[in-house]
Amino acid sequence: MIILGIETSCDDTSAAVVADGRVLSNVVSSQDQIHAEYGGVVPELAARRHLETIQGILDSAISRAGIEYRDVDAIAVTRGPGLMGSLLVGVSAAQGLALRLSVPLLGVSHLEGHVLSPLVEGELELPFLALLVSGGHTSLYLVRSIGDYLEIAATRDDSAGEAFDKAAKMLGLGFPGGRVIDRLAKHGRADAIAFPRARVRADPMALSFSGLKTALWDHLHNRGATESLEDIAASFQEAIVDVLIDRCTRAMTLFDVRRVAVAGGVSANSRLRSRMTSEVTARGGEVVFPPLALCTDNAAMIAAAAYRRLVSGLPSEDVRATSRLPLGCRLTPA
Numbered sequence: 564m565i566i567l568g569i570e571t572s573c574d575d576t577s578a579a580v581v582a583d584g585r586v587l588s589n590v591v592s593s594q595d596q597i598h599a600e601y602g603g604v605v606p607e608l609a610a611r612r613h614l615e616t617i618q619g620i621l622d623s624a625i626s627r628a629g630i631e632y633r634d635v636d637a638i639a640v641t642r643g644p645g646l647m648g649s650l651l652v653g654v655s656a657a658q659g660l661a662l663r664l665s666v667p668l669l670g671v672s673h674l675e676g677h678v679l680s681p682l683v684e685g686e687l688e689l690p691f692l693a694l695l696v697s698g699g700h701t702s703l704y705l706v707r708s709i710g711d712y713l714e715i716a717a718t719r720d721d722s723a724g725e726a727f728d729k730a731a732k733m734l735g736l737g738f739p740g741g742r743v744i745d746r747l748a749k750h751g752r753a754d755a756i757a758f759p760r761a762r763v764r765a766d767p768m769a770l771s772f773s774g775l776k777t778a779l780w781d782h783l784h785n786r787g788a789t790e791s792l793e794d795i796a797a798s799f800q801e802a803i804v805d806v807l808i809d810r811c812t813r814a815m816t817l818f819d820v821r822r823v824a825v826a827g828g829v830s831a832n833s834r835l836r837s838r839m840t841s842e843v844t845a846r847g848g849e850v851v852f853p854p855l856a857l858c859t860d861n862a863a864m865i866a867a868a869a870y871r872r873l874v875s876g877l878p879s880e881d882v883r884a885t886s887r888l889p890l891g892c893r894l895t896p897a
């Protein structure tokens with residue numbers, strides 16, 4: 564079965580072709596340059612850019628997969644959560660194409676796409692824990708089966724990606740900043756500065772990164788930071804990685820689950836990858852990450868999630884664009 568996936572939930576325009584769960588093409592057009600001068604994504608600019616590029620991206624996903632539009636059996640599109648204007652461009656394009664090709668249209672949660680992305684090219688038996696760390700989200704789920712997700716931890720404020728991006732902005736490193744901090748941190752000392760590892764007393768699983776951001780601001784502006792950029796990057800990154808590992812390893816014990824999947828833009832982080840791997844395997848567990856191309860937003864994970872839902876016999880979701888769309892049920896207090 565050939566599924567054409569479309570993803571436009573934020574600032575990346577993407578289309579992909581997935582055949583029986585295998586990625587044939589995955590084309591992503593990043594808008595980073597457009598938003599860089601504003602230090603964050605500007606929703607109106609994002610929607611307008613999606614509109615300009617979507618047709619070309621679709622055509623190139625089809626041609627790179629070596630197929631024709633008439634070979635497509637179904638279309639999968641991100642229906643939410645995300646920026647409303649951005650989502651609407653993808654959903655409208657998908658609706659038009661499904662009508663033209665007379666094929667079914669499947670709505671997919673962006674979060675489900677991320678959570679299942681480590682399985683596109685990797686394997687992990689169910690149930691498993693899924694840590695989703697991106698620019699828009701930071702949550703930990705217990706994946707009991709495909710379509711059955713329990714949110715067991717979530718950030719109370721900023722996401723991990725936002726923390727990276729805001730730190731990069733403070734350090735004058737541009738937007739988005741996760742990748743630059745990752746690169747600089749490789750040459751810095753992770754213990755150069757003792758940044759806080761926040762904990763919510765009433766909920767030991769909860770995450771919070773806004774205090775860390777303030778601590779960096781304070782360090783730079785009130786304490787006359789003397790450390791190198793590399794040391795600051797490494798220490799800041801370590802504070803995020805420590806907290807993410809703490810919540811994952813606690814959840815392994817709490818839920819007696821040994822398998823962990825890590826997904827989302829921040830799962831590309833090299834320090835998170837190496838430390839998570841050693842901490843989880845030291846506890847007798849196994850961990851999988853998506854390949855780097857499937858960490859940040861992409862349509863292959865959307866088409867692959869739609870395929871997995873189909874083969875698991877799950878009903879397809881509607882395609883109404885929805886900006887707020889939580890995944891599964893929540894164990895944690897809101």
Ligand code: KG4
Binds near residue numbers: 696723
């Ligand atoms: O999943 P994604 O493309 O978008 C959302 O769904 O939000 O994630 C983007 C985020 C950005 O905050 C970016 O700085 C972060 O992922 N990111 C990284 C790395 N690569 C991307 N953060 C840390 N280390 C990286 N190597």
Ligand code: ZN
Binds near residue numbers: 828860
């Ligand atoms: Zn995302």
